[in-house]
Amino acid sequence: MLNKKTVIIVHAIDTEGPLYESLAASFERLEELFGITHVKATRENLARLQKKEIDLGGQEEAVAEMLSSHRVNYKDTWDxxxxxxxxxxAAEFRNKLPDSHGNGWIYNWHCLDHVGFKTNPRRRDMGYHNIFDHYRAILKEKxxxxxxxHWHFHPMSVYQDAHRCATSYVNSPELYQILCRRIIERQWFPxxxxxxFQAERPDSHHFLEQWIPFDISNMALDDNSELDNTIDFRNGRSGDWRLAPSDWSIYKPSxxxxxxxxxxxxxxxxALNVLNRIASINQEEMDKAFLRARQGNPTLVGLASHDFRDLAPEVDFVRELIATSKQRYPDVEFKxxxxxxxxxxxxxxxGFSDSSLELELRFKPATAEDVPSIEVNTKKGKVFGPQPFLAIETKSRRFIHDNFDFxxxxxxxxxxxxxxxxxxxxxANIGVAANDKYGNNCVLKMKFESNN
Incomplete structure (x- = not known):
């Protein structure tokens, strides 16, 4: 049983692998986000912008934030x-500030698949499972x-550019390909x-409602003015959470x-960003979480990062916030x-006493009265959503998602x-996957021999 006066730290990392950005691309973003075109793309000017030495008509601070050395010093190779x-x-780094239970820092790697794109100027690692496999191997090795x-997904951009944002899941058939392959080829489901891009819309909202019990994407703020001051978030662009709770509560959506x-x-x-130009965690927000927990409300604090930046200064920064809040609220635990x-x-x-989800997958051969079929039975627990996720691999290695009959x-x-x-x-193969509302997971696979 958890002490209800606990702040729960969940570090959710958008795990996208290496990211390259040329000097020209950095200045291209400067133009796209701030409309600045009069500054020549040179290393000297980049340094001057970082030091706020160039007159930008009042945008000096925001530009320096965007171009800070932490944000533009990308990890551009797997090495x-x-x-x-x-x-x-490393244990030494994880354990710099043990939590109230004596445990070290924990990471949550939300793995992305870069697939279906036609242009890749940021040199992303393209292919199914590439990033997932890399991190699973690292966790096994260590x-x-x-x-x-966990899972992270980028909707397909209009011109299939791997470095562009988008919001439409309906226009992203790769969504189903990724999950079908993850189920059948890796026996895994999120x-x-x-x-x-923290971006949800009605199509993604309704997709998630069918299969995924936990979503850590809300980046609501008490004051939305900083969103209105940047082109990529103005008027609800990209991640729009302006109406969502900003008090660290967890909610079920409408x-x-x-x-x-x-x-x-x-x-x-x-989840708020760490050392970022938008929606960043600060001492006020951490104190707010500790105060909420002090009132007997276990409080989840999500922290959002990217693996193509150095995570060390981000973790150290948050640990300083936690330590300060802990001093101010000594009766509150953190985990x-x-x-x-x-x-x-x-x-x-x-805690909860419900049985964990357990499914059974059965093949039913053809009879004189009916065609061949599969049947999925719930043996224990209850499926989250209306149906399990069905994945089919054909003999020609097409991957298909389809609905069940109820x-x-x-x-x-x-x-x-x-x-x-x-x-x-x-x-060739059938895969079936589902969660229950507690995040217990069941993945089943059935292989069909060529003589079926």
Whole structure:
């Protein structure tokens, strides 16, 4: 049982692998975000902008923030990323400030797949599973079982540029390809999600409601003026959370607006950026979380980072905030947490007794009366959402997501192989995955031999 006067620290890292940015590209962003075109792209001018030595008509501070050495010193190769990971994942670094239980820092790696893009000027690592496999191998090598592996997704940009933002999941067929492959090829399915560019819209909202119980994308602020002052967030562009709770509470969203508390299924937690130009965590926000916990409300504090920046100064900065808040609120405990554990601690601090989800996948051969099919039965627990996620791999290595047919019991589902779906003879593998509301996960796979 968790002490209800606890702040739960969940470090959610948008795990995207190496990122390259040329000098010209840095100045291109300067033009796109601030409309500044009169400064020549040189190393000398970059240094002067960082020192606020060039007159920008009142935008000097914001530009210096964007171009700070921490933000533009990208880890642009896997060697550089891995060197950073060796430092920040070392026990000595993790344990600089143990939590109230004596444990060290925990990371949550929300892995992205860069797929489907036509242009890649930032030299991202393109391919299914590349980043997921890299981090899973690192965690295995370091025998680190406290960190979490989770999911991050970038919707497809209009011109399929890997360095551009977008919001439409409907226009992103790669979404289903990624999850189908993750289920069938890696026997893995996410239970915690972070939105790319912090951007959710009705299509992504309704997608998540079907399968993902925990969402740590809310970046609501008490004062939205800083969003209005930057082109990429003005008028609700990119991550729009202006109507969402900013008090560190976790909420279930409304059906029609993901920002408003309502009666949907998933739980949305708040995560602020660290040492960033937008929506950054500060002492006031950390104190607010400790005060809320002091009132008997276990409080999840999400921290958002990227793995292509040096995580060490970001973690050290947050630890200073925590230490200061702990001095001000000595009766409040704090705990570093893997994301699923963090949501559970905040939502069900006294624990829960429900059985973990367990599914059964059965093949039903063709009979004189019916075509071949599969059947999924709920043996224990309850599926989050209306149906499990169905993934199909064909003999030609196409990956297809489809809907199940529903049983009146509401805890059993069917999928038939016939002329309106696909013939069994073309099926290589079937994958079925689901969560329960607590983030317990079940992934099943069935292989079909060539003679079926």
């Amino acid at each position: 550089k990323v891995d060197e950073m990971l060796d430092r920040v994942m 025998e680190e079982d406290r960190d979490g592996l 239970s915690v999600f972070r939105a790319g 059906h029609d607006n993901y920002q408003l508390p309502g009666n949907c299924r998933r739980h949305i937690g708040r 570093y947490a893997e994301a699923v554990e963090g949501f559970r601690n905040a939502l069900w601090p006294e 049983d009146p019991s509401l805890n059993r589902w069917h999928y038939a192989f016939h002329s309106d779906t696909l013939p069994l003879s073309d099926v």
